[in-house]
Amino acid sequence: MPLQALGLHNRHHGRGGGGLGLAFNPANYLPDDAIEGADYETLLALGERVGEVKQRGLDGRTLAGLPTKIYRAPWQNVSDDSRCAVCLEDFQDGEELALLPCLHAYHGVCVRTWLKGNGVCPVCRLEVKL
Numbered sequence: 009m010p011l012q013a014l015g016l017h018n019r020h021h022g023r024g025g026g027g028l029g030l031a032f033n034p035a036n037y038l039p040d041d042a043i044e045g046a047d048y049e050t051l052l053a054l055g056e057r058v059g060e061v062k063q064r065g066l067d068g069r070t071l072a073g074l075p076t077k078i079y080r081a082p083w084q085n086v087s088d089d090s091r092c093a094v095c096l097e098d099f100q101d102g103e104e105l106a107l108l109p110c111l112h113a114y115h116g117v118c119v120r121t122w123l124k125g126n127g128v129c130p131v132c133r134l135e136v137k138l
């Protein structure tokens with residue numbers, strides 16, 4: 009039977025401009041959606057991995073549960089540090105501080121921003137779990 013009678017030659021005409029040689033390459037017979045599907049799976053797996061990394065930070069509910077304290081000089085906290093290790097500013101009277109379980113204190117705003125990306129104390133790296 010002549011090959012032309014199978015219709016393969018005409019079906020794949022224009023898909024790369026090749027002649028019969030290209031038409032008989034098995035790769036040309038793979039459905040496009042099979043290849044795209046594999047890419048999608050790969051992207052999906054990648055996205056899940058990124059998601060896991062993000063989960064190292066704390067969520068808003070946990071952050072809201074951090075004990076807070078209004079700073080008043082002289083600082084009576086167990087920590088002897090009277091400045092915020094995140095922004096490196098001294099604490100001022102009346103500022104809201106957040107205390108981590110390790111008793112390190114920071115500005116509430118500063119440490120919440122930090123903890124969203126990193127679930128650990130900026131100073132001692134203790135994992136913050138509430």
Ligand SMILES: [Zn+2]
Pocket residue numbers: 092093094095096097114115118119
């Ligand atoms: Zn600060």
Ligand SMILES: [Zn+2]
Pocket residue numbers: 108110111112129130131132133134
């Ligand atoms: Zn700490």
